[in-house]
Amino acid sequence: MLSERLKKSIKDYPDFPKKGIIFKDINPIIADSQLFSDLIRKISSYPFYKETDAIVAIDARGFIFGSVVAERVKKPLILARKKNKLPGALIEENYGLEYGQDSLAIQESAIKNFKNFVIIDDLLATGGTAKCVYNILKRNSKNIIALSVIIELTSLKGAENFKAPVYSEIKFD
């Protein structure tokens, strides 16, 4: 089963990037071309892409998955980037991370012609990062159809904070 193969592949790094965090490394997934391909096929097959106008991928590991999914489902790809990376008029918002504080921005021009969005990231922990993108889109009266992540850390209850359906391929406590 895909979820079992993914679970076996992900490596835990305790106390990275700081004490108390068990970092889930997705690099072995993308280094296994068959596993990566099977994963992308699965996450691109969700029926909600029919009603999706555009995909927002989150800096930085969300880009890896978001870009291939966008190409596969033939939808525009929009990048939610960290501070000072995007030019032009931006919509920005701060957020708290499982291990820090940061902000994300989206170009105003990138979203203006679209209504219905799917957000893609690698991992859902507290939900702060995904919620930040959700808030940026909501502030601009957009509709969030779903959040798609590879890994969900269920004990942190990120999905409960998120006011749209969350699709995760594997769950850890």
Ligand code: AMP
């Ligand atoms: P959060 O905002 O708490 O949901 O954190 C999600 C973001 O932080 C994702 O973009 C992940 O890449 C990263 N992240 C948070 N916790 C972990 C973890 N334990 N292992 C790997 N990445 C993490």
